[in-house]
Amino acid sequence: MSERYPHLKQSDPDIYNLIQKQAKYEATTLKMIASESFASISVMEACGSQLTNKYCEGYPGARYYEGNEFVDQIENLAIERGKQLFGAEHVNVQPYSGSPANQAVYRSILNVGDKIMGIPVTDGGHLTHGWKVNFSGKDYVQIPYAPDPVTGKFDMDQIRGIALRERPKMIWTGTTAYPHTIHYKDFAEIAHEIDAYLVADIAHINALIIAGVHPDPVPHCDIVSSTSHKMLRGPRGGFLLSKEEDRLHGKYHPESKLNLAKRIDRAIFPGLQGGPHMHAIAALAVAFKEAMTPEFRMYGKQIVDNARTLAQGLLTRGYELAGGGTDTHLLLIDFRKKDFTGKDAARALAQAGIIANFNQVPGDHRSPFVTSGVRLGTSALTSMGMKETEMDQIAAWIDRVCRNMENIDTVAPKIRAEIEEQCGRFTVPGYSDL
Numbered sequence: 001m002s003e004r005y006p007h008l009k010q011s012d013p014d015i016y017n018l019i020q021k022q023a024k025y026e027a028t029t030l031k032m033i034a035s036e037s038f039a040s041i042s043v044m045e046a047c048g049s050q051l052t053n054k055y056c057e058g059y060p061g062a063r064y065y066e067g068n069e070f071v072d073q074i075e076n077l078a079i080e081r082g083k084q085l086f087g088a089e090h091v092n093v094q095p096y097s098g099s100p101a102n103q104a105v106y107r108s109i110l111n112v113g114d115k116i117m118g119i120p121v122t123d124g125g126h127l128t129h130g131w132k133v134n135f136s137g138k139d140y141v142q143i144p145y146a147p148d149p150v151t152g153k154f155d156m157d158q159i160r161g162i163a164l165r166e167r168p169k170m171i172w173t174g175t176t177a178y179p180h181t182i183h184y185k186d187f188a189e190i191a192h193e194i195d196a197y198l199v200a201d202i203a204h205i206n207a208l209i210i211a212g213v214h215p216d217p218v219p220h221c222d223i224v225s226s227t228s229h230k231m232l233r234g235p236r237g238g239f240l241l242s243k244e245e246d247r248l249h250g251k252y253h254p255e256s257k258l259n260l261a262k263r264i265d266r267a268i269f270p271g272l273q274g275g276p277h278m279h280a281i282a283a284l285a286v287a288f289k290e291a292m293t294p295e296f297r298m299y300g301k302q303i304v305d306n307a308r309t310l311a312q313g314l315l316t317r318g319y320e321l322a323g324g325g326t327d328t329h330l331l332l333i334d335f336r337k338k339d340f341t342g343k344d345a346a347r348a349l350a351q352a353g354i355i356a357n358f359n360q361v362p363g364d365h366r367s368p369f370v371t372s373g374v375r376l377g378t379s380a381l382t383s384m385g386m387k388e389t390e391m392d393q394i395a396a397w398i399d400r401v402c403r404n405m406e407n408i409d410t411v412a413p414k415i416r417a418e419i420e421e422q423c424g425r426f427t428v429p430g431y432s433d434l
């Protein structure tokens with residue numbers, strides 16, 4: 001690898017060396033945390049640019065600081081590309097990340113104390129979908145729903161029953177650990193029936209939607225929220241897509257005279273945030289441009305093909321998967337019947353060079369601190385260029401780890417060496433292609 005950060009190396013060797021070590025670690029192990037992928041060098045260059053110095057509170061053409069000729073053009077480009085990519089009427093690219101984006105969703109359509117429907121974290125939801133220790137569970141009342149514990153899939157009749165009984169003012173659809181297709185149209189029918197807003201959180205699956213291998217939420221949802229990193233391969237950040245006008249005419253919101261787009265913008269700034277992170281917005285514009293290419297759509301499709309092959313490789317070797325398989329980028333190995341926990345398995349896999357996380361599975365009897373599952377994702381490996389052959393090999397390595405939990409200290413280094421050899425045949429942006 002040629003030298004990438006010559007100034008940093010000289011001025012702060014401690015941080016330089018740690019960044020290099022992390023980069024090498026990620027390039028020589030299997031990055032299978034389902035929410036991670038690899039940003040391109042162009043994205044990283046924009047993110048590391050002089051734009052980090054600029055303050056420009058407000059929106060293009062209406063800022064509270066001077067000197068915005070170029071940053072206005074950058075933010076407008078990001079917005080226009082976002083609109084084109086997702087077919088959205090309105091785009092806000094200023095959220096600092098997914099959690100602030102979701103906070104703005106609440107602030108733009110609801111009042112504190114309102115009921116919302118969301119999936120608890122322990123069932124594969126997100127903290128911001130109403131979890132008790134998060135602002136969303138403290139300021140709003142979560143009505144929980146979850147995948148069926150037996151099938152691992154959403155039971156739309158059951159979800160409709162909860163919605164009709166509880167009449168929440170907003171329904172979240174979106175998960176961090178659901179391996180199956182989300183049918184937004186079905187959720188929209190339920191939301192319309194009870195005059196609730198429908199908001200999709202697509203942080204985990206945005207590239208699959210762009211690639212056309214997962215249904216599109218934009219026509220069916222009032223607001224769509226996303227992070228810009230994860231499988232989209234942009235910078236750390238978030239964005240919001242919405243309709244211009246409000247289907248419910250601000251029914252639950254004090255500022256109902258404003259349209260939906262305006263309320264979202266106001267919720268972000270000045271409601272929740274100050275100066276936009278222009279370096280991240282520029283990098284997001286770059287990522288949106290990359291996501292418009294045929295290569296990106298092939299990446300989105302290959303992510304799913306890889307996940308399916310990995311799932312098949314595990315099923316063939318006798319493992320159980322939550323919901324029986326996957327339609328997306330992720331799968332959950334179900335270790336409920338094993339005498340080791342998800343945490344034990346995740347630790348052992350990491351020792352062997354397979355980096356994932358322990359995660360609860362539907363019907364889990366173990367606590368969230370140990371769990372009975374491991375969540376695996378294929379986005380990062382697909383970005384490296386790995387395909388079906390490599391996925392089957394990975395299933396074999398996972399099997400070897402799980403069959404050798406008792407003597408993992410002996411087995412793990414051997415597998416780790418094999419993994420390093422496999423990774424060496426692929427490309428990691430910013431590491432092996434320099």
Ligand code: DSN
Binds near residue numbers: 034035098
């Ligand atoms: N931390 C993310 C995940 O791993 O799913 C959610 O934001």
